[in-house]
Amino acid sequence: MAKKAEQRRQQILKAAFDAVSDKGYESVTLQDIADYADVSKGVTNYYFENKVDVFAHLLEWITTRIYEKEAASIKEKNTALEQLEAYINQVFISPEENKTFYRVYLDFLSQSKNHQRYQEINRQFYENCWSLGTDIVNQGINEGIFRVSDKEQAAHSIRSIIDGSLIQWLMRDEDDLHAYYKSLCHQSILRLLQVEK
Amino acid sequence: MAKKAEQRRQQILKAAFDAVSDKGYESVTLQDIADYADVSKGVTNYYFENKVDVFAHLLEWITTRIYEKEAASIKEKNTALEQLEAYINQVFISPEENKTFYRVYLDFLSQSKNHQRYQEINRQFYENCWSLGTDIVNQGINEGIFRVSDKEQAAHSIRSIIDGSLIQWLMRDEDDLHAYYKSLCHQSILRLLQVEK
DNA sequence: CAAAATAATTTGACCAGTCAGTATAATTTG
DNA sequence: CAAATTATACTGACTGGTCAAATTATTTTG
Numbered sequence: 437m438a439k440k441a442e443q444r445r446q447q448i449l450k451a452a453f454d455a456v457s458d459k460g461y462e463s464v465t466l467q468d469i470a471d472y473a474d475v476s477k478g479v480t481n482y483y484f485e486n487k488v489d490v491f492a493h494l495l496e497w498i499t500t501r502i503y504e505k506e507a508a509s510i511k512e513k514n515t516a517l518e519q520l521e522a523y524i525n526q527v528f529i530s531p532e533e534n535k536t537f538y539r540v541y542l543d544f545l546s547q548s549k550n551h552q553r554y555q556e557i558n559r560q561f562y563e564n565c566w567s568l569g570t571d572i573v574n575q576g577i578n579e580g581i582f583r584v585s586d587k588e589q590a591a592h593s594i595r596s597i598i599d600g601s602l603i604q605w606l607m608r609d610e611d612d613l614h615a616y617y618k619s620l621c622h623q624s625i626l627r628l629l630q631v632e633k
Numbered sequence: 634m635a636k637k638a639e640q641r642r643q644q645i646l647k648a649a650f651d652a653v654s655d656k657g658y659e660s661v662t663l664q665d666i667a668d669y670a671d672v673s674k675g676v677t678n679y680y681f682e683n684k685v686d687v688f689a690h691l692l693e694w695i696t697t698r699i700y701e702k703e704a705a706s707i708k709e710k711n712t713a714l715e716q717l718e719a720y721i722n723q724v725f726i727s728p729e730e731n732k733t734f735y736r737v738y739l740d741f742l743s744q745s746k747n748h749q750r751y752q753e754i755n756r757q758f759y760e761n762c763w764s765l766g767t768d769i770v771n772q773g774i775n776e777g778i779f780r781v782s783d784k785e786q787a788a789h790s791i792r793s794i795i796d797g798s799l800i801q802w803l804m805r806d807e808d809d810l811h812a813y814y815k816s817l818c819h820q821s822i823l824r825l826l827q828v829e830k
Numbered sequence: 831c832a833a834a835a836t837a838a839t840t841t842g843a844c845c846a847g848t849c850a851g852t853a854t855a856a857t858t859t860g
Numbered sequence: 861c862a863a864a865t866t867a868t869a870c871t872g873a874c875t876g877g878t879c880a881a882a883t884t885a886t887t888t889t890g
Contacts, residue, residue, distance in 0.1 A: 440839095441838095441839095444839090459747075460743075460744070460746065460747045461659075461743070462658070462659035462744075463747075465874080465875060465876080466875080466876060466877080467874095467875080467876095475840075475841090476840060476841045476842060477841080477842070477876095477877095478839095478840065478841060478842070478877095478878085478879085479839085479840065479841085481876085481877065481878080482839070482840075486876075486877075487876065487877090539746055542742065542743045543743045545739065545743065545800065545804065546657075546658070546739045546740050546742065546743040547657070547659075547743075548804060549657065549736055549803075549806075550656075550657045550660075555804070555806065558804055559804075559805070562801070562804065562805070589817060589820075592801065592817055593794075593798075593817055593820075593821045595797070595801065596793075596794055596797030596798045596800075596801050596817070596818070596821065597790075597793055597794055597797055597821070598797070599796070599797040599800055599801065600792070600793030600794055600795070600796040600797030600798075600800075601790075601793045601797075603742070603793075603796055603797075603800070604759070604789065604792065604793050604796065606746075607742065607745060607752070607755055607756070607759065608756070608759070609746075609752065617789075620786060620789055620790055620793070621793070623786075623790075624790045624793065624794070624825055627824060627825050627827065628821055628824050628825060630824065638865095641865095662848080662849060662850080663849075663850060663851085664848095664849080664850095672866075672867090673866060673867045673868070674850095674851095674867080674868085675852095675865090675866060675867060675868075676865080676866060676867085678850085678851070678852085679864095679865070679866075683850075683851075684849095684850070684851090
C-alpha cells in the first residue's frame with residue numbers, strides 16, 4: 437500500500453526528529469535514526485534517497501507544522517489584538533514543546549547555508565510567517581489601533597522579534613524564563629505597532 | 634617564547650575561523666585547520682587539548698571581539714541616539730564581514746545546547762550585550778527621549794531585535810538586503826524605545 | 831480455496847572512506 | 861646536545877551507503 441509506505445516515512449521522520457532533538461543535527465547517524473524508529477538501518481535508505489533527503493523532509497514537516505498551527509490559532513480570533521496574542525501564545529506554546537521544536541529548527545537554520553534545499557524550505561517558511569504578520573497588521577489598521585506606515589516592514593519586524601526572543605530564551609536555558617520571554621515578545625511587538633495604552 | 638606560542642594559537646584560531654566560515658562547523662576537520670594555518674596536523678594538537686578546545690577558544694575570541702567593537706563604537710558618541718546608531722552600524726558592519734562572522738556565530742549557537750562550554754561563553758556574551766543596551770537606555774532616559782519603564786527588559790528586547798534581524802537577513806541571502814535590515818533593526822528599536830518623531 | 835509465484839519490504843553484514851587522536855620521527859632552537 | 865616544536869605515519873573507531881539474502885505481503889493459477 438501507498439498508505440503503509442507513508443506511515444513508514446512518518447515513523448522515520450519522527451525518529452529523526454527525536455534523534456536530532458537528543459543529539460543535535462551533526463551527530464545523528466543513519467543508525468541512530470534506525471534505532472529511534474525501531475527498524476534496521478537499511479529501511480531509511482529504502483524510503484529516502486539519503487540522509488540529507490531525510491532531513492529535508494523533516495525540516496519541511498517542522499516548518500509547515502509550525503506555520504499551520506500558528507495560522508489555525510490566529511483564525512479563531514476576530515480582533516487584531518486577540519489574533520496577535522493567539523499568535524504569540526502559539527509561538528510560545530509550552531517550555532517542553534518549544535525547546536525540542538526550536539532547538540531542532542535552530543540546528544537546521546545553521547545548516548541552511550550549506551544546503552540549498554534547507555534554505556529553500558526556510559524561505560518558504562518565512563514567507564508564510566510574514567503573511568500571518570501582514571494579516572494581523574491589516575486587521576489592526578482597519579480597526580484603527582495599529583499605527584504602521586509600511587506593512588511589509590512591520591511583518592518582517594514582527595518575525596524578527598519573535599525569532600530573537602525565542603533564541604535568547606533558548607540560549608539562556610534557565611527555568612521560569614519561558615513566560616518572561618513570551619511576555620517580552622508580546623510587549624515588544626505591541627510597542628512596535630504603536631498600540632495606544 | 635610564550636609570545637611565539639601565543640602567536641601560533643592566534644594563527645590556529647584564525648585558521649579555524651576561516652575554515653568554519655568556508656565549510657561550516659560540522660564539517661571542519663583538524664586537517665582543515667592545519668591546512669588553513671599552513672602547518673601540519675600535529676601542531677593543532679600541540680597547542681590545544683582537542684578539537685572542542687580549539688572551537689571553544691574560537692567562540693570566545695569571536696564573541697569578545699564583537700562585544701569590544703560594539704562597546705568601542707558606542708563610547709565614541711555622546712547622545713543616546715548617536716550611540717544607538719553607532720551600535721547598529723557596528724552590528725551591521727558590512728555585508729562581507731557580517732556574513733562570515735554571524736554565520737560562524739550561528740553555527741556555534743546551534744551547538745551550544747550540546748556543549749556546556751559554548752553555552753557558558755554565550756551567556757557571557759549576552760550579558761555584555763545587555764550591558765551595552767542598558768547603558769544606551771539609561772543615557773536616553775536621562776536625556777528624556779526614551780520612554781521605558783523596565784530597563785533590563787528593554788535591553789533584552791533590543792538584543793532580540795538585533796539577533797532576529799541579523800538572522801532573517803542571513804537566511805534570506807539575497808543581494809541588497811543588508812541596508813534594509815540594518816534600517817529595519819534601527820527603526821524597530823527606536824519604536825520600542827518610543828522615541829518621539 | 832490452497833499452493834505456487836511474484837513483488838515488496840526488511841535485515842544486517844559489509845565496504846570504502848574519513849576522522850580525531852596518538853606515537854614517533856625529524857627538525858629547529860637556544 | 862637537549863629541549864621544544866613541527867611533520868609524518870599510523871590506529872582504531874565510526875559513518876553513509878550498498879546489497880544479497882531473508883522475510884513478509886500480495887497476486888496468480890490450477
